[in-house]
Amino acid sequence: xxxxxxxxGLSTTIQDQGRPGYYNVGIPEGGxxxxxxxxxANALVGNPAEEAVLECTYLGPVLRFTxxxxxxxxxAPVPIKVNGEERPExxxxxxxxxxxxxxxPLRAGTRYYIAFAGGIDVPEVxxxxxxxxxxxxxxxxxxxxxxxxxxxxxxxxxxxxGAPTLPEEFRPAYGKEQTVRVVMGLYDHRLTAAGRESLxxxxxxxxxxxxxMGIRYSGPGVxxxxxxxxxxxxxxxxxxxxxxxxxxxxxxxxxxxxxxxHRDAVSxxxxxxxxxxxxADMDLLAxxxxxxxxHFVEVTLDEALEAxxxxxxxxxxxxxxxxxx
Amino acid sequence: MSTPALERxxxxxxxxxxxxxxxxxxxMSLAANFKVMTLASKLSGAALEGVTDxxxxxxxxxxxxxxxxxxxxxxxxxxxxxxxxxxxxxxxTLATRIVxxxxxxxxxxxxEVAQRFREGFHxxxxxxxxxxxxxxxxxxxxxxxxxxxxxxxxxxxxxxFVAGLPFLFQLVExxxxxxxxxxxxxxxxxxxxxxxxxxxxxxxxxxxGAGGYQMFGVAAAPIYDPAQTLADFKxxxxxxxxxDIVKFKPVTEQEYAAIQAEVENGxxxxxxxxxxxxxxxxLEDPERYNRELMEALDGM
Numbered sequence: 001x002x003x004x005x006x007x008x009g010l011s012t013t014i015q016d017q018g019r020p021g022y023y024n025v026g027i028p029e030g031g032x033x034x035x036x037x038x039x040x041a042n043a044l045v046g047n048p049a050e051e052a053v054l055e056c057t058y059l060g061p062v063l064r065f066t067x068x069x070x071x072x073x074x075x076a077p078v079p080i081k082v083n084g085e086e087r088p089e090x091x092x093x094x095x096x097x098x099x100x101x102x103x104x105p106l107r108a109g110t111r112y113y114i115a116f117a118g119g120i121d122v123p124e125v126x127x128x129x130x131x132x133x134x135x136x137x138x139x140x141x142x143x144x145x146x147x148x149x150x151x152x153x154x155x156x157x158x159x160x161x162g163a164p165t166l167p168e169e170f171r172p173a174y175g176k177e178q179t180v181r182v183v184m185g186l187y188d189h190r191l192t193a194a195g196r197e198s199l200x201x202x203x204x205x206x207x208x209x210x211x212x213m214g215i216r217y218s219g220p221g222v223x224x225x226x227x228x229x230x231x232x233x234x235x236x237x238x239x240x241x242x243x244x245x246x247x248x249x250x251x252x253x254x255x256x257x258x259x260x261x262h263r264d265a266v267s268x269x270x271x272x273x274x275x276x277x278x279x280a281d282m283d284l285l286a287x288x289x290x291x292x293x294x295h296f297v298e299v300t301l302d303e304a305l306e307a308x309x310x311x312x313x314x315x316x317x318x319x320x321x322x323x324x325x
Numbered sequence: 326m327s328t329p330a331l332e333r334x335x336x337x338x339x340x341x342x343x344x345x346x347x348x349x350x351x352x353m354s355l356a357a358n359f360k361v362m363t364l365a366s367k368l369s370g371a372a373l374e375g376v377t378d379x380x381x382x383x384x385x386x387x388x389x390x391x392x393x394x395x396x397x398x399x400x401x402x403x404x405x406x407x408x409x410x411x412x413x414x415x416x417x418t419l420a421t422r423i424v425x426x427x428x429x430x431x432x433x434x435x436x437e438v439a440q441r442f443r444e445g446f447h448x449x450x451x452x453x454x455x456x457x458x459x460x461x462x463x464x465x466x467x468x469x470x471x472x473x474x475x476x477x478x479x480x481x482x483x484x485x486f487v488a489g490l491p492f493l494f495q496l497v498e499x500x501x502x503x504x505x506x507x508x509x510x511x512x513x514x515x516x517x518x519x520x521x522x523x524x525x526x527x528x529x530x531x532x533x534g535a536g537g538y539q540m541f542g543v544a545a546a547p548i549y550d551p552a553q554t555l556a557d558f559k560x561x562x563x564x565x566x567x568x569d570i571v572k573f574k575p576v577t578e579q580e581y582a583a584i585q586a587e588v589e590n591g592x593x594x595x596x597x598x599x600x601x602x603x604x605x606x607x608l609e610d611p612e613r614y615n616r617e618l619m620e621a622l623d624g625m
């Protein structure tokens with residue numbers, strides 16, 4: 001089975017749960033930015049969670065199916081059209097040979113996901129099908145989709161069973177405000193008390209400079225402690241001797257605009273990180289459209305672990321509601 | 326080398342619930358990098374269940390783990406234990422290799438990109454990166470800077486930023502380290518295989534993309550080969566590993582073209598030789614020890 005790409009959209013890539021284990025040579029984990037939405041798309045079509053899906057950013061693709069297919073679209077709210085007729089999100093959809101799938105403009109959020117029963121059948125590179133564009137690996141020839149591409153779809157083991165629609169209570173909200181929980185640390189001691197206070201009490205807005213590598217915010221800025229810089233670190237107080245970057249960590253080059261690193265982050269560099277978004281809130285960042293007002297709230301490591309457990313339990317309940325194990 | 330042995334203990338801190346960060350030292354030094362490599366190799370040898378990535382960096386170590394499998398406190402205690410073990414000292418050695426990397430210095434590719442990013446990006450918009458680097462290091466001209474850049478070898482002190490990019494620390498006394506500021510604002514473009522420099526670190530950009538280091542030339546052969554066509558990439562698509570020793574070799578435009586042709590027809594091999602790097606010798610008399618290291622390449 002396959003589907004043809006009539007129009008690729010702004011940036012449509014093949015993603016799965018990611019490529020752990022190669023961060024030490026600068027190859028990021030990658031994978032779907034919003035892992036929860038991607039997992040639900042897979043579950044709706046009866047796929048195991050590790051199957052690859054299409055991640056569509058802002059402007060979606062137009063796809064033509066050469067054979068019957070079962071798909072589901074989840075994530076950011078978007079009008080889904082089959083041959084021009086609107087179909088529901090978060091729902092299993094049956095398509096016939098010759099059907100054309102297209103999308104209207106996003107109503108909120110940034111990314112939505114298309115899962116195909118049987119998964120996307122591209123080769124794994126270093127254990128993952130995720131597209132890493134900068135390194136030119138994974139997905140379709142290591143790049144985003146282009147018009148004329150053919151997305152190969154695998155053979156489903158069995159027709160999707162279970163509930164065809166994810167109940168409302170399990171769908172994420174896409175508001176204009178977010179509260180993002182962070183663990184302070186790494187180089188937070190380099191901020192002044194006032195700098196720390198402005199990170200945690202200020203209003204930060206998502207700027208249009210946001211992609212799979214990171215999300216840039218604008219806001220009140222922070223203040224760094226003055227000091228004599230250590231050898232090799234560079235002259236700005238926000239500089240450090242180049243170090244590994246934690247995914248989700250917040251760096252504030254020059255003290256003005258914070259950048260939060262996401263799944264395709266560069267693995268290291270010379271800017272001090274001052275806090276890290278907890279794993280349970282990483283999907284939230286992936287849903288933040290430009291202009292989203294954001295407050296960072298400090299939690300302890302124990303609270304982060306508790307939130308991680310709650311998130312796993314929530315995902316498990318959602319899967320149970322779909323009749324998935 | 327004037328770098329003293331490390332006296333402080335590492336600083337342990339958390340990057341959210343999935344990362345432990347161990348800062349061996351705030352400042353860069355060979356001793357700090359050696360301690361990082363020692364901790365990384367001990368942790369790797371321990372094969373702790375739940376550790377997904379061990380990323381040794383210049384003077385710090387980043388560890389990614391799954392807290393559902395491995396409690397943060399257990400991971401921290403384990404690494405602290407390795408640090409205690411390593412504190413005993415003794416002769417530190419590293420079984421590694423020395424690799425000759427051909428570079429076309431003062432090339433037209435980086436010159437073209439440098440021209441596009443002057444006003445607002447560079448400290449001296451009217452000049453070249455090489456002239457600027459020579460000046461801030463108190464050298465007479467670009468030619469002297471180039472000579473200083475390739476006459477002594479470098480240690481790969483970290484691999485990362487993007488796929489397979491080596492950070493390089495020159496094996497010379499601290500007062501002889503070449504230091505240059507990064508661009509005032511990062512470029513959105515850097516030619517693939519640019520040989521760059523920022524702070525005290527050299528780098529070879531493995532892929533085309535953003536970058537803030539001053540640009541001095543281009544390496545003639547790939548260091549990242551996802552298709553794994555060349556023999557040097559048979560085992561892995563990334564060439565460099567932390568601890569590798571790099572000797573830059575200046576090449577002319579004609580030599581560059583000849584190497585490109587070898588890369589094209591799949592016959593290029595890096596000149597390289599196994600060496601055992603001894604930290605104490607490197608600290609005592611680096612240039613003398615460097616001559617010894619570089620001799621290993623002569624027989625190749």
